Every structure is written in structure tokens, then in C-alpha cells.
Amino acid sequence: xxxxxxxxxxxxxxxxxxxxxxxxxxxxxxxxxxxxxxxxxxxxxxxxxxxxxxxxxxxxxxxxxxxxxxxxxxxxxxxxxxxxxxxxxxxxxxxxxxxxxxxxxxxxxxxxxxxxxxxxxxxxxxxxxxxxxxxxxxxxxxxxxxxxxxxxxxxxxxxxxxxxxxxxxxxxxxxxxxxxxxxxxxxxxxxxxxxxxxxxxxxxxxxxxxxxxxxxxxxxxxxxxxxxxxxxxxxxxxxxxxxxxxxxxxxxxxxxxxxxxxxxxxxxxxxxxxxxxxxxxxxxxxxxxxxxxxxxxxxxxxxxxxxxxxxxxxxxxxxxxxxxxxxxxxxxxxxxxxxxxxxxxxxxxxxxxxxxxxxxxxxx
Numbered sequence: 069x070x071x072x073x074x075x076x077x078x079x080x081x082x083x084x085x086x087x088x089x090x091x092x093x094x095x096x097x098x099x100x101x102x103x104x105x106x107x108x109x110x111x112x113x114x115x116x117x118x119x120x121x122x123x124x125x126x127x128x129x130x131x132x133x134x135x136x137x138x139x140x141x142x143x144x145x146x147x148x149x150x151x152x153x154x155x156x157x158x159x160x161x162x163x164x165x166x167x168x169x170x171x172x173x174x175x176x177x178x179x180x181x182x183x184x185x186x187x188x189x190x191x192x193x194x195x196x197x198x199x200x201x202x203x204x205x206x207x208x209x210x211x212x213x214x215x216x217x218x219x220x221x222x223x224x225x226x227x228x229x230x231x232x233x234x235x236x237x238x239x240x241x242x243x244x245x246x247x248x249x250x251x252x253x254x255x256x257x258x259x260x261x262x263x264x265x266x267x268x269x270x271x272x273x274x275x276x277x278x279x280x281x282x283x284x285x286x287x288x289x290x291x292x293x294x295x296x297x298x299x300x301x302x303x304x305x306x307x308x309x310x311x312x313x314x315x316x317x318x319x320x321x322x323x324x325x326x327x328x329x330x331x332x333x334x335x336x337x338x339x340x341x342x343x344x345x346x347x348x349x350x351x352x353x354x355x356x357x358x359x360x361x362x363x364x365x366x367x368x369x370x371x372x373x374x375x376x377x378x379x380x381x382x383x384x385x386x387x388x389x390x391x392x393x394x395x396x397x398x399x400x401x402x403x404x405x406x407x408x409x410x411x412x413x414x415x416x417x418x419x420x421x422x423x424x425x426x427x428x429x430x431x432x
Contacts, residue, residue: 191240
């Protein structure tokens, strides 16, 4: 009789629902030339998960992390997206490069996986109209306009060159700058493409010098932009460089050194200065890490996922996606909401200037 009772208890225990953690997939460049842009949100995601779990998780469930490297490569990004789908992961923070996010988003859409990117700014990502694709950053058709307006306001007589690396983000940003300049009556003196991954851009710099360029707008990542900036100074040219949010990493200054002095870039208002971010920023700084660039955006992406799950009362990605669009929410980057496309509402860009190895806002 005792054996039978024990058997009944064992059967009852095994039939109880097992505790199910909620896995957050993280995708981005963990290796390669653009790893710095993957490291920023990665740190934010890790810190957010730790902080949320320390407070009891979400609806009684703990968050766990599954991180994958896409190296900013479109094919690898699709492979990562398929890996997440095969594991049954329903929530993803990533990717970084727009050229990776856009093809990966097709997989997430087909598999009903909710993805929030902290970095990808190309409009095509959300213009596709996928219901489970979001971003907590702005768009290139916003920051490109800010760059162009800054150029026309502060350098009205300068000859302007616009170049890009032919990446999804770089080309898109450059085209917006060109279009906005043209609409303001400014015809660029040069619109050109450079090859990413090279080390010698002296021929490009010579072309800029020969055209008497006064302002160079670069649509591309910090690695090449840093090399081009350094080689401009090495050739003794006096050209004002302005880039986009991909320059918002200390690694840019590591590449340029003093040649980066005065370089301009567009980025959103510094989230480190928001009251909501203060305790998180302090926690990072205690570890010796400065939460630069998109670090807090990675943190905010996790916060948004958690808030969506709480609102929906379930970790069903479709219901969570609908819940995210219901009303604004408080995050470390301030109060944010999402429109029908999945774009963050109220996004704005300002211009920053690099000075002595640090960057600070200079306005619009």
C-alpha cells in the first residue's frame, strides 16, 4: 500500500507543470570590425536581465540569455534567427547592423518571434510592416535630416561631399543627407562609395582635396570613418567630418587619436543624463565600464519586452507585440511608446562633437 501511495505521489509530481524560464535571444556582432557596436547593447541586456531577475523576474519567471554572433553579416544573421526559432526562443534583442536586422526580421515574422533592435536605424526594417518587429532607437530618415540641416546652417559656403560604404545603413543615411541638402538648394560636390575593410583611403582623401571639399558626410561605421578621418589629417587637409550614430563608440577615438578632434556625429540625446538611467549608469561605472552609445538601449529593449509580457499576462509574442503598442512605458532611456510600424515615438537626434577623446552634445 505504501509503495502504491509513493507511486501516486510520484506520478502527481511529474504531471505538475515545470517551471519555464523566459529566454531572451541576443544577436549582434560579437566579433569582427564592428564588435564594439555589438558589445554596447550586449552589456545593457546582461545588466537588465540581472536587475530584473534580482527583483523576481517577470510574472514569476526568470529571464535567461542566449547570445549569438552575427558578425554584422546578413547570411549569418539569418542563420542566427533560424537557430533561435529552432530553440523555441520567442523574444530577441538585436540585431545591430541594419543589413543583418532586415533579412533576419523576415524569419522572425514567419516564426512569430518578437524582435526589438537597440541599434538598427534603416527605415526599411519597420516599413516592412511586420507586427513583431520593433526598435527603441530612431531612424536614418530622421538623423540624416539633422546632419544635412546642421551642414547647411553652420557651413553655408563649404563644398560638401557625401560618401558611404554601400551598407544598408550607410547608403540609406547618405541618401537622406543628399536628398535633404538638395531640397535646401545645396548640390553636393561629390557623392561617392568607399570599400569597407580597407586600410588605405589615401586616394579617396586625394580626391576630396582636389575637389576642395570643406565638409565630408560619411555614411558608414566607425572603423572606416576613423581611418578616413586620420588620413585626412595626415595629408594636411582641412575638412570637417560628420558621421552618424555608428561613430558613438570610444573605439572611434582609439582609431583617430587627436585627428578625431572636432569630428561631428548625429545621435539621440544622451540617455545617461536621464533620471531613470541614474542608478543603472552608476552601477555600470562602479564596475569600471562607461555605458556609452547604445548600452542603455540594450537595457531598454529588455525592459520593453518585460513590460509587454506583464501587460499581456502571457509570453505569447503576438499578444506582447499588441500590448507594446497600447501605451508609453518608462525605461532607462526615458518614456517611450511604439507606433503601428514598431518605431519608437518621439525619437529625436542632435549633433555631437568629439573633443579630447570624449563626445558631447552641441545641438542641432
